[in-house]
Amino acid sequence: MPELPEVETVRRGLAPSMEGALLKELELRRGDLRFPFPAGFSQAVSGRGITSLSRRAKYLLIDLDDGMTIVAHLGMSGSFRIEAGPSEETPGAFHHPRSKDEKHDHVVFHLAGAGGDARVIYNDPRRFGFMDVVRRADIASHPFFRDLGPEPTGNELGADYLAERFAGKAQPLKSALLDQKNIAGLGNIYVCEALWRSHLSPLRAAGTLVTDTGGPKEELLRLVAAIRAVIADAIAAGGSSLRDHIQTDGSLGYFQHSFSVYDREAQPCGTPGCGGTVSRIVQAGRSSFYCAACQS
Known part of the structure; x- marks a missing residue:
């Protein structure tokens, strides 16, 4: 999609x-x-x-x-x-x-x-x-929009906001990020990429990124920066343009060629010095791609 x-x-x-x-x-x-x-x-x-x-x-x-x-x-x-x-x-x-x-x-x-x-x-x-x-x-x-969270590119999305949403949650981080009530428009591909960039496992409990006093840990700051960066890079490249998606002028974007983990199962992790391999797991019916060696 x-x-x-x-x-x-x-x-x-x-x-x-x-x-x-x-x-x-x-x-x-x-x-x-x-x-x-x-x-x-x-x-x-x-x-x-x-x-x-x-x-x-x-x-x-x-x-x-x-x-x-x-x-x-x-x-x-x-x-x-x-x-x-x-x-x-x-x-x-x-x-x-x-x-x-x-x-x-x-x-x-x-x-x-x-x-x-x-x-x-x-x-x-x-x-x-x-x-x-x-x-x-x-x-x-409107029912389409009233429950949507902030845009991943907007100023409303910050570590403090996500700390409030994630506090006390045992929900896997991947699922929390896909929840449109938390962040609007963030989908499976770019969640995988942002988690890899921030070295966080999709299996990690969302609440573990929040301090005992309810503030964001450094890892959550890193995650917010990664979300912003991966979305900005994808827009600049024209989107991921997977099988069915085509730009309005008929051409396809090229961001799919620079995916670091998405759809790269069994390939070497691109993190310098990691030496790990990209794995694929299924969470709530969706494929998650990550490196267990450097994402924790």
């Missing part, structure tokens, strides 16, 4: 074509994705101006000029592509095949912008993604 860096990459790729454009028509080619589209969805947003694109956790937010916001989630295999003019070609070099079967083109944003007409097409073979429209002023209290 696309994680936060992938969604941020999509946002940045779509923004030049969508921000400031008129959404002439939202074409829905079926009645649902993962969930049914809201009643009157196309009629409610067609003819509105798009003022900005933003992101909250793994959700793409498309703000309209009447105070409404289209909320889009990519699910497992959702992706956007941009087509301008009469051409049906998708720009960019493909490193993995993507679906071009029209039956998977489920939503089309017909746009009129300063550069001319364009189409932004949402393709989703597995249909695990979804879209909704909500009032921007109500987003914080």
Whole structure:
């Protein structure tokens, strides 16, 4: 599933074509994705101006000029592509095949912008993604968002905050970090990478990173820095771009080539002087990759 860096990459790729454009028509080619589209969805947003694109956790937010916001989630295999003019070609070099079967083109944003007409097409073979429209002023209290923790890139995420969340918890550190109520948008890949960078085991009890007085231990400070760094590196590289995820211009990012532990089972650990080997375990149905020799 696309994680936060992938969604941020999509946002940045779509923004030049969508921000400031008129959404002439939202074409829905079926009645649902993962969930049914809201009643009157196309009629409610067609003819509105798009003022900005933003992101909250793994959700793409498309703000309209009447105070409404289209909320889009990519699910497992959702992706956007941009087509301008009469051409049906998708720009960019493909490193993995993507679906071009029209039956998977489920939503089309017909746009009129300063550069001319364009189409932004949402393709989703597995249909695990979804879209909704909500009032921007109500987003914080909406069921999608009201229980989300702070962004891993924002100032709200700090060691003191996590110490408060982790205090007294026997929950494994990996599970605590994947809990969206603790940190919004942090997914399996980047949790594995952040734990490796901070030399912490995914099996470690979250509460062991907190002092008896409720403050963060040095290890928790190290973990917060690692989370910020790995997310920043992934965004700069264009996201991990695993099998199904493709950037809006059709190309794939390259951060997957610099993974240190994720999907590197039985390979040598990259920590200088470690000499250990990357192991794979399963926690709550998710694969965890780590080096038992240097992550404790």
